[in-house]
Amino acid sequence: MYDDSLTKIGIAGVGAIGSAVARAMTGENSIEGFTLDCISDPDAKNTFGVDNLDFETLVKRSDLIIECLPASIVPALAETAFRANKDVIFISSAALLLYPQIVASLMDSDSTAYLPSGALCGLDGVTAMKEMGIRESIIASTKPPMGFSGAPYIIANDIDLSAINEKTCIFRGNAYDASKGFPANVNVAATLSLAGIGPENTQVEIWADPAAKGNAHEITVKSDYSTMTTRIENMPDPANPKSSVLAAQSIVALLRNMSNALVIA
Ligand SMILES: NC(=O)c1ccc[n+]([C@@H]2O[C@H](COP(=O)([O-])OP(=O)(O)OC[C@H]3O[C@@H](n4cnc5c(N)ncnc54)[C@H](O)[C@@H]3O)[C@@H](O)[C@H]2O)c1
Known part of the structure; x- marks a missing residue:
């Protein structure tokens, strides 16, 4: 075309x-x-x-x-x-x-x-595994605490990001709720959910880590015949620290x- x-x-x-x-x-x-x-x-x-x-x-x-x-x-x-x-x-x-x-x-x-893969990797495996039936799809995203500033979930739960001094899980839920709580941070979770088993069934963990230099995304997807784990680390885009090159x-x-x-x- x-x-x-x-x-x-x-x-x-x-x-x-x-x-x-x-x-x-x-x-x-x-x-x-x-x-x-x-x-x-x-x-x-x-x-x-x-x-x-x-x-x-x-x-x-x-x-x-x-x-x-x-x-x-x-x-x-x-x-x-x-x-x-x-x-x-x-x-x-x-x-x-x-x-x-x-x-x-x-x-x-x-x-x-x-939908391009964006800041994520491994969607080729996810779409192929979808053909055989995905049992579980999880993404864990880790960023420096201030990377989440202004997110609706942080504001609604009155989370003091500057007080986080060790790696802390600040959200666990499905991709749908993660998108509502962190609309500028979890495009990767949304993409994984749309490529795989949907926003209600895709599990998301969001971690704030003061030692993190960039943004890391780890996905684990399981089907009867394959188990896939990928991890990607992206340095912040100098033009917009909330994005990646x-x-x-x-x-x-x-x-x-x-x-x-x-x-x-
Ligand atoms: N899929 C992924 O993995 C992934 C990764 C990083 C960022 N993103 C998303 O990509 C999008 C763009 O990110 P970015 O880093 O380029 O953001 P950015 O803030 O640098 O750029 C957004 C641009 O949109 C313009 N804009 C705002 N309102 C507009 C309007 N009404 N009409 C036309 N232009 C308008 C702004 O002036 C700005 O130049 C964001 O939604 C971000 O969350 C997705």
Whole structure:
């Protein structure tokens, strides 16, 4: 679908992740078959030489939209894109759990939504294991305590992050509740749940560790024939300490896969 002609890309949100994707699209090693047509971001520091438009116009102009927004803004973009039957790559996967109307309007459209692996690894194994039946799916995410500042769960439970002086589990629950409590921190849990056995059945542990230098995610997935454990450690993105450089590169890798003759999935 994306290899016959030049596919016009619109990026919604050019903060840490959107800018990294725009740089990859406009740099020397740009992505064959794709061209950056426009962006949408009222606070863009760099427009990458293309028009900065509202969502409605961006959607009209683009063949494929890349979402790199705060989760709360995602429903407005998704609704506009799916009404026009346009395809969307979502990096804010937690938004799909937080705002069920996104998946409902996707199902009512002819659009395809893509979820890149983001800051996680091992989703290839999860999707293959899903075919044989997953019995258990657990993710444990560890970050420095202040990485959770401002999260609704921290505020609602009056947790003093500055008082945490040893590795502490601050949340245990399912991926759905984790997304509500930590919408900017647990996109990985949302993605794992959507790839595997769903948000109600995917178990999440969130750890605050003053000794952690970056963000670590460990997943354990069990089926009758395979048990998978993966761990990835990501240093904070200098452009946004709540993100990781890997998340942006997972979008770039997805685009390259969509244009390659040899597809690694
Ligand atoms: N899937 C994953 O593993 C993963 C990993 C890291 C981050 N994320 C998510 O990716 C998203 C983007 O992260 P980031 O680090 O680039 O964030 P960021 O804060 O650096 O960038 C967000 C950008 O969106 C722009 N924006 C805000 N409101 C807008 C609006 N109404 N219209 C257009 N643009 C608007 C802001 O100006 C900003 O430039 C976040 O939701 C984050 O939680 C996902």
